[in-house]
Amino acid sequence: MNFNTALLHEGVDKKEKFGATLTPIYQSSAFYQQTADNLAGIFGNKAPGYCYTRVANPTISAFENRINKLEGGIGTIAAASGMAALFNAVTNIVRSGDEIVSSASLYGGTIDLFRDLEAFGITTRYVQNNNWEQIEAAINDKTRLVFAETIGNPSLDVTDIDKLAELAHKHGVPLLVDNTCATPYLIKVLEHGADIVINSSSKYINGSSNSISGVLTDSGKFKWDKERYPGLAEYVKFGPYAYIAKLRNGLFRNTGACLSPQTAFLNSIGLETLGLRMERECSNADKLAHFLEDNYKDFTVNYPGLESSPWHEIAKKELKHGYGAIITLRVGSKEKAFKLLDSLNIAYRLSNIGDTKTLVIHPASTISLHSTKQQQEDAGVFDDLIRISVGIEDFEDLRDDFIQAIKKI
Numbered sequence: 001m002n003f004n005t006a007l008l009h010e011g012v013d014k015k016e017k018f019g020a021t022l023t024p025i026y027q028s029s030a031f032y033q034q035t036a037d038n039l040a041g042i043f044g045n046k047a048p049g050y051c052y053t054r055v056a057n058p059t060i061s062a063f064e065n066r067i068n069k070l071e072g073g074i075g076t077i078a079a080a081s082g083m084a085a086l087f088n089a090v091t092n093i094v095r096s097g098d099e100i101v102s103s104a105s106l107y108g109g110t111i112d113l114f115r116d117l118e119a120f121g122i123t124t125r126y127v128q129n130n131n132w133e134q135i136e137a138a139i140n141d142k143t144r145l146v147f148a149e150t151i152g153n154p155s156l157d158v159t160d161i162d163k164l165a166e167l168a169h170k171h172g173v174p175l176l177v178d179n180t181c182a183t184p185y186l187i188k189v190l191e192h193g194a195d196i197v198i199n200s201s202s203k204y205i206n207g208s209s210n211s212i213s214g215v216l217t218d219s220g221k222f223k224w225d226k227e228r229y230p231g232l233a234e235y236v237k238f239g240p241y242a243y244i245a246k247l248r249n250g251l252f253r254n255t256g257a258c259l260s261p262q263t264a265f266l267n268s269i270g271l272e273t274l275g276l277r278m279e280r281e282c283s284n285a286d287k288l289a290h291f292l293e294d295n296y297k298d299f300t301v302n303y304p305g306l307e308s309s310p311w312h313e314i315a316k317k318e319l320k321h322g323y324g325a326i327i328t329l330r331v332g333s334k335e336k337a338f339k340l341l342d343s344l345n346i347a348y349r350l351s352n353i354g355d356t357k358t359l360v361i362h363p364a365s366t367i368s369l370h371s372t373k374q375q376q377e378d379a380g381v382f383d384d385l386i387r388i389s390v391g392i393e394d395f396e397d398l399r400d401d402f403i404q405a406i407k408k409i
């Protein structure tokens with residue numbers, strides 16, 4: 001099936017009990033069984049079925065199955081937020097003394113999370129994205145994973161996933177990719193060699209900002225070495241399912257950041273229009289980026305679809321259908337950036353991306369506030385920079401809103 005058809009039909013349970021076309025919301029904390037033996041079987045992972053929503057739930061499974069098909073994985077876990085999915089994805093394979101090698105161009109929350117992990121003896125070595133020599137030099141025998149975002153939020157650099165995966169694998173470690181800004185519409189990173197993909201489904205997958213959630217999907221292809229990953233030793237008998245089995249049986253159920261069934265339902269609705277929305281959002285973003293670059297020479301417009309982007313060639317090679325729907329704009333000073341944000345009438349000033357509506361923010365004073373100045377600059381955040389998450393409005397209205405707001409500065 002092609003992308004949009006697959007969104008509607010792949011991984012969908014067509015044998016729903018009463019024929020509902022979308023798995024209903026099973027708003028139940030727990031599930032009773034006919035016999036104590038059945039319940040024991042479910043708890044022991046020896047029988048199919050549900051026992052407790054923190055562990056699994058039919059509405060959540062329905063959403064997970066669709067994401068799993070979409071990403072081409074062997075197992076997907078949905079969590080209460082993108083951050084929870086990231087935390088689970090990473091801590092499933094690292095322990096005290098281990099190291100992470102990560103692109104420095106990350107979402108601020110992830111930089112904060114990696115700093116929090118230091119208290120548990122897990123350190124992160126930051127490298128410049130796509131700087132192969134620097135990345136290779138940072139990998140050592142303590143490294144347990146390589147991490148990057150496909151399109152860095154908000155620096156908008158584009159990772160060469162094929163190359164990074166090859167490099168990680170050469171050193172016997174997996175590549176974990178946060179694909180939130182690109183979405184599977186632009187790239188299915190598992191097909192490009194990444195081992196685990198994480199999406200904040202609060203963004204484009206949900207699509208209209210009605211709930212927070214995250215998903216992680218395993219390709220099942222990475223061969224876990226028992227010595228290097230002692231935590232996985234008792235799970236390697238599950239072959240490709242080792243990573244997901246460990247997570248489901250351990251940290252994921254024990255840290256308890258499960259999704260709510262209602263959110264899983266809303267996400268399943270959102271997922272069906274991911275392709276349509278992305279098509280429009282990417283097209284609007286491409287037009288707006290070109291318009292701003294062509295007409296405001298004092299500004300620096302950053303968008304992977306612009307030939308002026310240092311990442312344009314990688315983006316052209318790697319991304320399908322478009323270049324994403326996020327633009328950043330440097331306008332000369334923080335004062336001008338604030339004034340511009342305050343003068344926009346259509347775009348919402350808020351901290352989010354991937355909505356149907358256009359959203360704008362000043363990252364340095366908000367989402368990257370807790371990073372150091374150096375971390376901010378490495379992540380492409382400057383005092384005069386605004387980020388625009390382009391929505392599905394009619395382009396002419398968006399353009400006119402920017403024209404009138406820019407006139408004020």
Ligand SMILES: *Cc1c(COP(=O)(O)O)cnc(C)c1O
Pocket residue numbers: 081082083084107109110149153178180181200201202203212213214353
């Ligand atoms: C929003 C975001 C996250 C965190 O997701 P939440 O759902 O807000 O927890 C992680 N990575 C990227 C790239 C994001 O944009």
